[in-house]
Structure formats: structure tokens, C-alpha cells
Amino acid sequence: MSKALVVIDIQNDITKNYRGIIDRINSAIDWAQSYQMQIVYIQHxxxxxxxxxxxPGTKGAELAPELHVVSDNIFVKTKASALTCEAxxxxxxxxxxxEFYVCGADAVGCVKSTTYNMAKTGYLVHVISDCVTSYDLKKVDEMLKYYEEKGCEVKRLDEYITA
Structure with missing residues (x-):
């Protein structure tokens, strides 16, 4: 079996708070690449x-230009959970x-739905806590607790890198 890093919805239309985590997401991509994990990008x-x-087809739907795109594993979804994308x-x-390591936006939307459904399906899910953001930053801590309650492991990127 194998592992993947999943980067969810880091697109131009998520401009409000993704800039605060983009450097860490890029570090997570570099880390995952060094461990030969699959690196997957999900676009909404x-x-x-x-x-x-x-x-669809607009600049707002494109992946953010600051995001390190190191694979062709780019999948488009039209619902909150990435698992609704058949491809x-x-x-x-x-x-x-x-086994999945998850980062991205939005903690109360697509990240929540994807991690919940992955855990429910029986996958091992790790949420990289300092690589997740939301439109409402006050809700991020609540969501991190929710992920843990649903069976996901939640740690900061440095905790995964040094493990």
C-alpha cells in the first residue's frame, strides 16, 4: 500500500487566508516528494x-500560482468531498x-468533508494542522478537534517531518 499528500482547493478564489499557509504547504509538498509519496491536487x-x-475555466478556479505543482495528479471535484471525484x-x-496526509482549504468545508469521508471509508488520515485554513480562522481549532473525533491524526508539519 502507499501514501499520498492531498492538497485541497488552493486556488486563486481562496485568496482570503491561503497565503498564510502556502509556504508550509509547499514545504509539505517537498517533504512528501522526498518520501516518494503520491502528490495530489484537488480543484473545486x-x-x-x-x-x-x-x-470552471476562469482564473479563479486555477491553482494558486505560488503553489508548487510537482505532479500531474490534478483532479477536479464539484462537491465538497474529493472522494466524489470518480477519477x-x-x-x-x-x-x-x-494513507493520506491532507492540507488545504476550507477547514469547515471541503477539507472537513474529504477527511471525514476518507476516515469513514477506512483510510488512515493525517491532517497537517498548520497547513489547513478557513474563511473563518476562528473555526480552525474547532475543526482540528472534529477531525480527531472522526478518527484522523492531527499534527503540525514539523511533527511529521521530524518523525
Whole structure:
């Protein structure tokens, strides 16, 4: 079985708080690459009528330019959980991935839904606590506790790097 780092929704339309974690996410990418983990990027596309953010084909839906993109493992989802993307779940099966390290946005939205569903499916899930952000930063600590309650391990990046 193998491991993957999953970077969720670090796109141009997540401008409010991702800049505060982008350097650590890039460090996590470098760390995962040094351990030959699969590195996966998840992009959200909002297909709701009248949407103004994450609109397919717009600059806002593109991965943030500061993000280190080191693989072609880029998957597009239209719902909160990355596991709703059939191409991503096929990639997981094909590569026999059973352990995930997760970072990204939004802690109360897509990160929450993805980690919950991964843990519920039986995968081993690690949330890199200082590589997760939210539109509402006051809710991040609450979400980190939620992830732990749902069976995820939650640690800072330096704790994984030095382990």
C-alpha cells in the first residue's frame, strides 16, 4: 500500500487566508516528494447557476500560482468531498493508496468533508494542522478537534517531518 499528500482547493478564489499557509504547504509538498509519496491536487469547480467563484475555466478556479505543482495528479471535484471525484477514487485504487496526509482549504468545508469521508471509508488520515485554513480562522481549532473525533491524526508539519 502507499501514501499520498492531498492538497485541497488552493486556488486563486481562496485568496482570503491561503497565503498564510502556502509556504508550509509547499514545504509539505517537498517533504512528501522526498518520501516518494503520491502528490495530489484537488480543484473545486462550482457549477451552480450564477456562481461567482471557482467557475470552471476562469482564473479563479486555477491553482494558486505560488503553489508548487510537482505532479500531474490534478483532479477536479464539484462537491465538497474529493472522494466524489470518480477519477480521484480510481487513482487511489490504481495506486493502492491507503494513507493520506491532507492540507488545504476550507477547514469547515471541503477539507472537513474529504477527511471525514476518507476516515469513514477506512483510510488512515493525517491532517497537517498548520497547513489547513478557513474563511473563518476562528473555526480552525474547532475543526482540528472534529477531525480527531472522526478518527484522523492531527499534527503540525514539523511533527511529521521530524518523525
Amino acid at each position: 469547480n462550482n457549477i451552480s447557476v450564477g456562481t461567482r467563484t471557482f467557475k 480521484f477514487t480510481e487513482f487511489i485504487d490504481k495506486n493502492e493508496i491507503d
